[in-house]
Amino acid sequence: MPRELAVLDALVPTLMFAFLAAVAIILALDMAMVRFGLYQYVWYPALFRLAIFVCVFSSLGLWVY
């Protein structure tokens, strides 16, 4: 993967797209977790969400680099 992508001739870091993708994935996951009531099995939902986000974003980042 290239480190930077050209959007309308402006170079944008690919990581930014990875970040946006990670946000989208997290939102979908979050909605599913709320829908099926899975958060009641989690001690600290906010930390859990953050941790999942870090995992997703890092894996996407590893894929870019």
Added chain:
Amino acid sequence: MNSASILFNGKARAVATAKSVWRDWLRLDAPVMTYVAKVLLAEIMALWLSLRFEFDQPRTAMMTVAIVMQSRAGMVFSKSLYRFLGTLVGVVVSFVLVSLFAQEPILFLLCMAAWIGFCTAGSMVFRNNHAYGFVLAGYTLCIVGLPAVASPSQTFNIGTTRISEILIGLLSASLISDVVFPARLWDVLRDAVRHRFQDFSSMLREALGTEAGSGATRPALTRFMGDILNLETFRASASLENDPSRLRRLRLGQLNSGFLAVATSYHALERLLYRQQRNGRLEVAAALKTCYTPMGDALVVEGRSARNELEARKITSNIKLYAEALPGHLASARNRLQNRLDATAQLDFETGAELLTRFVDELKTYLSIYTALNRPVATDRKVAGQALSLRMHFDPLAVALSGLRGALSLGLLATVWIITGWPSGVEAITLGVVTSTLFATSPSPTHTIRHFIIGVIIATGMASAFDFYVLPQVHGFAMLCMALVPWLVICAWMTTLPSLAIIGTSTFINFLSQVGLTSAYSTDPVLFSNNAIADLLAIALSGVMYALIDLSNSRWSHRRIAKALRRLMVTACREPLIPSRYRLEGDALDLVQRLGSLQRKVSAQEKEAVDWLLSTLEIGHAIIELRKQMKELTDVALLARLNDCLDRIARLHETPTVVNHDNAVQAIASILHAMEDIPAAMALPHATRHQLNTMLHFIHDALLDEESVLYVSTPLIAEEGSNAA
């Protein structure tokens, strides 16, 4: 032995005192300290990240934190989202404008004024954070676009840097509020709902003891109306929060509209009882009261009002029993009255009985939603009711004037800037536009701006001390943090005090905007004082603008609100499609909220606006009920007469003159008479006829209420009408 027990008692007392002190501290001071600590943490995180990414102005990120940080996570999320969206739009528009008019400052400024006017107008149409997003889209153009007049090639850099810095601020604020000791909106909402129920049932019980309609419940009712809107605001923010409040968003909405319905019906019932007492129909009032009194006992748990949902469950079953017994009570009262009263007084009683039944029904629905609040969400479908619908509000004149105000401040400051070639002109324009657009939606802009100026003065002092004495001594990030902490703590603490909130926020934001936290440190006293003067000048100018174009606090604007409320009634009478009750009530509340009268102590003029609101809610509901019953009618002659009635009521609300008032009252009286003779009316099913009769009678009485605002203000407006003619 004895002395030992005394000693023991003393110890126990000391422990008890210590415990209560500890509990008080936990309840009152701990949240404030946690909040201040969270703000600090978010600020330092934003500073570190911006320095790490080597942005030009870490202070923008810190300022963003100061702006979006609020005590509840959900509010931080929603404000962050709209701040981001607003900035994004503003930056894109700046790119477009700079690429079009880079060589033409005048054209550029004109387009800018148009855009800012448009955005300010948008902020008047939408509410809360949506409005904030619009304001931001407007003034971001100043921040990004104006420096471009000197160096157009820098625009892209300035724009992207600003977005990145703001994003860093937003992410730090959101992350810290979500993860570190999160304070959820749900707690606030639940407490608010519980308190409201407690207050409301206390009010009902107290009202039983006192003379009906003595006006004692009015402040409480006004407060309830304000609460309903506050809860709506919180509810809107709660959608972004991920915990129970989001799951129960729908239910909270239903609860809110259920409560509005109950409060409105209660008001109508209270006015009716009062009118009967005053008109000397004491027997009717007494009979209604005997039916009403058992409700007081039904509302009690262990001698007081219910504090939470569990206790309310008990009350629900009490009220259900009472509702089942109510027809019996009413029937026996009717029997007692039958021989003693004439037909009008009997109709009075029937109207009261109808209202009472409706009120109890609504109370039952409200209670069932309330008790279901904590139940698992899967049962959501079973709860009946519709959420309150607050719509966009489009008031062309208010929108145009506030747009004009924003554009005018920009125009004036830009003229000064261009003519004098003042180096801090950009700063002045930016802050002038920010202040003259941002506070347009606040309940009392002049008051807000006065506090804001005090904040700016304090911030200037603080920032000059920090810039010239502290900052030069600092080496390294750790020392920078240590140097910053005391100032940030003072600012953050000030924002938590209700009386200092605006001053505190202003101090916080302006301190951060003036400190020399840029990537390359420079102390330039001349530039600093120039900017400080620019800030003060700009805010003073927008203060003058708010004083000149005052939309919130003048006699004129109150009259306009009253007129708009009356117009709602006209549409309720005339619109071919019968408006839903929620729609009418939501619209009416919204209008008065724009005035800001529900939140603060009201002056005499504002009281009039609230009176109009109560009158609209009272009569509007009866009209909607009436029109619903009319749909079942088939007889053309009867329908025509009823429509004529509605038309006259509408005309009365359009132009409340004595003649129109008399016309409306007479039309209703004659049709009430005719209902007894017209064969078509006699042929109606009993229930329909009963409903029609009681609703007409209710409207008739409400129009004749000597203390209702419709009656009181009629001669006044009539005079004006004749003057105008």
